[in-house]
Amino acid sequence: MQQPAPAPKPLRADAARNRDKLLVAATEVFGERGLDAPLEEIARRAGVSIGTLYNHFPTREAFWDAIFPERLAALEQVTETALAAPDAWDGFVAFVEGLFALQAEDRGLNDALAQRFRAAGEVEQACHRGFRHAERIIRRARDSGQLRPDFEPQDLVTLIWAMSQVIRESMEAAPDQWRRCLAFFLDGLRTGAAHPLPVAPLTQGQLSEVMRSR
Amino acid sequence: MQQPAPAPKPLRADAARNRDKLLVAATEVFGERGLDAPLEEIARRAGVSIGTLYNHFPTREAFWDAIFPERLAALEQVTETALAAPDAWDGFVAFVEGLFALQAEDRGLNDALAQRFRAAGEVEQACHRGFRHAERIIRRARDSGQLRPDFEPQDLVTLIWAMSQVIRESMEAAPDQWRRCLAFFLDGLRTGAAHPLPVAPLTQGQLSEVMRSR
DNA sequence: GGATAACTTGAGGTATCCCTCAACTTATGC
């Protein structure tokens, strides 16, 4: 029923070793320098020629497909913990804190979630699933009366944009600052803090346009 | 007492014309594409060779020094309006809204204020002055009891990082979204909304380190 | 150990952007 891979094709021993070295290097390099890091740096750090890199990963995106599922699994862990929290607000807070903590650990993930790079394939799938789960966390917190009722799931996207920049800029000099910024933001998301909003949330169309570009 | 310019040197008529065309083009190009726009695009749009561009503006920063003082004057206008507001909180809100509205109009200014590029010379001076004024606006709003007392002037820097990314990402598809995001944030900055913060504000040292890098 | 398919290599072509400078053009003052 699932037809997993058309032709798994076992790799030759040396090729498998090189693939692994490339993946390790790519994880490091993307994590440190972001998703636009030069591929040649990855090849160099893996101790492999640029040709071999392209042999195993014909595009930059192929790396992402190989790297991010694991990272996004960590995110799913965060999601589950959040949904399991006895208090809905605490769950919501745990979710965003966990999410941003992951982004703060990995510049590549930060770039990916901030939509600074067009996700495709596996990564896009996982993002969709993640967003679906986030919706549940948001609705639950709203229904409990603690998260302000006009905070829509789309607003999470905006929040991620905002925090991703704070994380990026303060990463070296003050790696915890994003928590302070988030705390301000969260204080504005409590029902008791809510004042009328001046602008409607992103529409579905705007959302996908925003995702499409770049 | 002031010794304004060591040698003003009147330009030849055609040179002055070219300089103007370059400034107009640079304002457009930086405004549309950000501070890392290719200089060759500016020369092209000015209808002038790349050599002439370098003749008038030997570095990218020279353009900024020529362009931004005017833009930053608009910011000073915003500042004054904010300080003149009868209500201190309204003044604070007017200040941040005015600031981000300017950033939303001009990708270059957005880049500059988000510290995405090392400012130097005139621009840096103007930023310092602007920050000094912002401090007064913040203190005034705190003293009035409306802005939460633990919001420090340094936190404005973080807020600017956050909003600059939101502005950049939503610029085309939903150019007003930043106002919604800011509204959430502002609701968290009212005294009534305040909960204890988990992290201390940026120290002076961290602040200047952050400014130094990139 | 040899044949063969699998894999690796890295020089080199493309592209973009930076910046310079020797040769040319033109405004200006006499």
Next chain:
DNA sequence: GCATAAGTTGAGGGATACCTCAAGTTATCC
């Protein structure tokens, strides 16, 4: 008008990064 200083030009050299492919190397199977 003409001499000259002022200004303009754009080819070209330097960097960086992308990606390809013909030639060379190596694991694997018998």
